[in-house]
Amino acid sequence: MPPKAKAAVKGGKPAKKEKVFHPDSRKAGQLARNALRKGKLGNLRTKRTKKASSMLELYAFFHAAVPPDGEALTLPELHTIAEAWVARNDAALAEEQGARRKGRPKSAREMRIEELKLREQETYRTGMELPDLTDAPTLKRFREWDVASIGYAHLLRFVRISSALPDVIVFSRAPTAGAEPAGEGEGEEEDDAPQLLDEMDET
Numbered sequence: 001m002p003p004k005a006k007a008a009v010k011g012g013k014p015a016k017k018e019k020v021f022h023p024d025s026r027k028a029g030q031l032a033r034n035a036l037r038k039g040k041l042g043n044l045r046t047k048r049t050k051k052a053s054s055m056l057e058l059y060a061f062f063h064a065a066v067p068p069d070g071e072a073l074t075l076p077e078l079h080t081i082a083e084a085w086v087a088r089n090d091a092a093l094a095e096e097q098g099a100r101r102k103g104r105p106k107s108a109r110e111m112r113i114e115e116l117k118l119r120e121q122e123t124y125r126t127g128m129e130l131p132d133l134t135d136a137p138t139l140k141r142f143r144e145w146d147v148a149s150i151g152y153a154h155l156l157r158f159v160r161i162s163s164a165l166p167d168v169i170v171f172s173r174a175p176t177a178g179a180e181p182a183g184e185g186e187g188e189e190e191d192d193a194p195q196l197l198d199e200m201d202e203t
Contacts, residue, residue: 059147072135075169092113096109127170141156
């Protein structure tokens, strides 16, 4: 009986066999924990990137709405821009509603726009955090911003305003002295400032 021919291996070395761990072994558990941790970190980075992107969109809207020169905004002027931000998708929503035939379900786009508006209305009602454009030094820095990196926001003073309390403005965040603008998604921490309405309820 002729001897079995050996399979040719590239480079002349046998392929390294991948080690398989028993599912109940300590090593398998360690690998599972590492994979879970990597997955959680990846999800956290994705959430931070999405948050940074949405915040940049908000700041860019206000940046475009603010006159290129002039004095600090009044509180009513700040509310006017905030109201325009919440209503910015109204035309698209009306278009979707008009295109839907009677008795037909809402389109995915219509539902997304409605859900987004409801979330932003609630944020505005309970306290929308914004750069303090009623403060002259903050407005000057805001105008100098190219709105390209979220890290620059740490150089600004922030306040909260609410549609439920239009005459109230509450300080929420001070600028970070000597802060260097970070990349997108970097340096963006969780917002621990209290909601405006919650703060007013405590006083």
